[in-house]
Amino acid sequence: MIEVRGEVDLKDRSQMANPWSLKPDPRQLIPVLRLRILTESGNRVQVICKGETPGDVDIGDQVIISGIDRGGVIHAKSIYNLTTNSWVTPAPGILGRIFGR
Numbered sequence: 001m002i003e004v005r006g007e008v009d010l011k012d013r014s015q016m017a018n019p020w021s022l023k024p025d026p027r028q029l030i031p032v033l034r035l036r037i038l039t040e041s042g043n044r045v046q047v048i049c050k051g052e053t054p055g056d057v058d059i060g061d062q063v064i065i066s067g068i069d070r071g072g073v074i075h076a077k078s079i080y081n082l083t084t085n086s087w088v089t090p091a092p093g094i095l096g097r098i099f100g101r
Contacts, residue, residue, distance in 0.1 A: 002074060004045050004065045008057055010036035016050075033057075033088075035079075037065065049076040055088035057081050063088070 015029040035047040035057065047065055057063060062082040067074040079088035 001066055001077070002069050004037055004039060004047075004067075004074060006037040006039040006045070006063065008035055008059050008061050008063060009038045009044060010034075011057060011059055035063075035065075037063065045074060046072065047074045047076050047079075049079060049089060053079075053088050054090060055079075055081065055084075055086050057088050058083075066092075 012034040014032050014034065016032050018028040018030050030050055031052050033049040033053055035049075037045045037047055039045060047067065057079065061084070064080045064082060065074060065076050066078045067076040069075075076089065078092045080086075081088050
């Protein structure tokens with residue numbers, strides 16, 4: 001697991017084919033949130049979050065991202081928006097179970 005803190009530099013919401021489907025079916029599209037984060041050290045990091053996100057993030061917001069690094073792209077498990085003090089993804093662990101997300 002890797003954790004990255006920084007400012008949202010670029011945001012893109014799109015769809016992609018379901019990677020778990022054996023046959024490509026255009027009706028089986030899943031939503032994807034793609035972010036580019038500018039870290040405090042000046043590096044830019046690409047982040048992808050597959051699935052529906054209950055929260056939102058805007059360009060210029062400060063975020064904390066936890067995820068797995070796969071080939072230079074972080075696949076986000078959780079994203080927390082420090083600017084609005086809210087979860088972009090469902091809250092991880094026990095918090096998600098308590099609040100039903």
